[in-house]
Amino acid sequence: MAGVGGNGASAAAPLNQWRHDGWKLFQYYLDKTTPHAVYRWIGTFVVASLYALRVFYIEGFYIITYGVGIYILNLLIGFLSPLVDPELEHSDGPILPTTDSDEFKPFIRRLPEFKFWYSITKAFCVAFVMTFFSMFDVPVFWPILLCYWIVLFILTMKRQIVHMIKYRYIPFSIGKQKYSRKKSSASSSGSRAD
Template identity: 75%
Template sequence: MEGVGVDAGSAVAPFAKWRDEFSRTFQYYLDRSTPNPVHRWLGTLAVAAIYVLRVFYVQGFYIVSYGLGIYILNLLIGFLSPKVDPELEALDGASLPTRGSDEFKPFIRRLPEFKFWYSITKAFCVAFLMTFFSIFDVPVFWPILLCYWIVLFVLTMKRQILHMIKYKYIPFSIGKQRYTGKKPATSSGGSD
């Protein structure tokens, strides 16, 4: 009886060890990719291109693509929204300034850029894997789905942009602002 438990435990141990090694290695490369946003997004663009080529090649899986589009739209809204919505609640010191005389507070996203990238990349990978199973290839008239998604995108972005204008926040920064001192007054003192 004791030998049976040992064999079952020894069969699980290599799998658990492999899973831990894989998890550690994956986390290592994920951590190394953090300071390289351009490379990360180029990789995601490559994964998206492979997915699009797969869908184009098999001429199907439009429901999967529609679901992927809705999921990405949901992620985009989280990426463009502030962590604390000024309409719903005002926290001490973490809310966006609403007047010009308010103190500057940095824009904190509800969904950080790294999580946004990681979620989109995972979504494209899962959608790509779904294209290998015919159960997900539901026959639909794809132009209707595309039109509906475009209408949904336009209405959602319109609402988000109006929210940005109302509360005066821009979710993108082009870099650190540089302030210059007063320019010295130049005298146009030519020799007359």
């Protein structure tokens, strides 16, 4: 009996090592994509387009598409929400300013952009794989699901926009603010060099 357990453990060791090495390689390439946000989102758009084409040509799996849509809506709420919501909890850390005299605190998302992208991409990949199994093709009348999702989206975004207006925050940065020297200080510093 002792020999059986020993052989099973020795056979599982290479499998665990292979899985560990594969995960490290995957994590390495995932980490390398971090600074390339535009290319990551283009890749996600390609994956989502492949999924949409598959669902369109098969003319099925609408319930999976609805589930992915609800999941993405949930992720979007986390992406647009601050880390510390003033309505839900009070924190000693940075909070959103509520009056003009409050100190500016940077907007920190509840769900960072990288995790938002990764979750959406993973959702479309899982949904794409699910379209190869007929047990997930539940017959539904898709226009009802689409209308229901649109109503949910409008109500959720309305609530989120009201929250943004109430606490005066914008979850997007348009770009880094650039400062330029005044011409008078630049010309005076140039004349001192002479």
